[in-house]
Amino acid sequence: AQSVTQLGSHVSVSEGALVLLRCNYSSSVPPYLFWYVQYPNQGLQLLLKYTSAATLVKGINGFEAEFKKSETSFHLTKPSAHMSDAAEYFCAVSDRANSKLTFGKGITLSVRP
Amino acid sequence: EAQVTQNPRYLITVTGKKLTVTCSQNMNHEYMSWYRQDPGLGLRQIYYSMNVEVTDKGDVPEGYKVSRKEKRNFPLILESPSPNQTSLYFCASSYQGGRGYTFGSGTRLTVV
Numbered sequence: 001a002q003s004v005t006q007l008g009s010h011v012s013v014s015e016g017a018l019v020l021l022r023c024n025y026s027s028s029v030p031p032y033l034f035w036y037v038q039y040p041n042q043g044l045q046l047l048l049k050y051t052s053a054a055t056l057v058k059g060i061n062g063f064e065a066e067f068k069k070s071e072t073s074f075h076l077t078k079p080s081a082h083m084s085d086a087a088e089y090f091c092a093v094s095d096r097a098n099s100k101l102t103f104g105k106g107i108t109l110s111v112r113p
Numbered sequence: 114e115a116q117v118t119q120n121p122r123y124l125i126t127v128t129g130k131k132l133t134v135t136c137s138q139n140m141n142h143e144y145m146s147w148y149r150q151d152p153g154l155g156l157r158q159i160y161y162s163m164n165v166e167v168t169d170k171g172d173v174p175e176g177y178k179v180s181r182k183e184k185r186n187f188p189l190i191l192e193s194p195s196p197n198q199t200s201l202y203f204c205a206s207s208y209q210g211g212r213g214y215t216f217g218s219g220t221r222l223t224v225v
Contacts, residue, residue, distance in 0.1 A: 044216045101146070101158075
């Protein structure tokens with residue numbers, strides 16, 4: 001069975017600092033990987049996805065993630081945090097065979113002025 | 114516009130009163146799924162459907178029912194809601210293969 005691990009529940013950074021949100025996955029087949037963002041009282045918005053093309057994936061709002069098969073990781077980064085990045089972030093992995101999308105527990109990003 | 118439509122957006126109900134949350138998609142997707150979101154637990158799959166008349170349990174199916182009589186619709190039924198089903202619910206759809214998902218806007222359910 002596939003799974004996603006997002007260590008920690010909360011990350012706090014200063015405005016302008018690097019954002020690094022970690023995601024590790026397990027999957028018995030080559031995965032598709034996703035990062036979603038959820039702003040307060042809103043739904044899920046797709047930030048970016050990896051579907052076995054380039055291993056460095058660029059998404060919206062300046063975010064990017066790198067698929068590292070050897071480390072089973074798909075960490076999300078942004079060079080310079082903005083106050084508007086404060087939200088909850090979910091990493092997810094999908095199973096190509098049955099289309100099931102499995103989420104991590106999410107991590108809340110706070111941005112300090 | 115391609116979308117997944119959930120209704121209602123907000124619902125407050127009492128314990129034991131049957132309710133249905135509707136989900137409809139206009140993209141001809143084969144796969145549809147329901148999730149619940151709870152603080153600290155992320156999104157957990159309740160039920161999914163690979164196609165019409167094909168449904169199966171996800172990770173937390175207890176207390177829920179679904180049906181898939183038409184390709185576009187995938188309602189979530191709570192026959193006898195209980196307070197522990199108070200949650201934020203999302204419907205999602207995709208083509209087979211899991212390359213990308215479209216999510217509904219969510220339904221916030223409170224059972225008192």
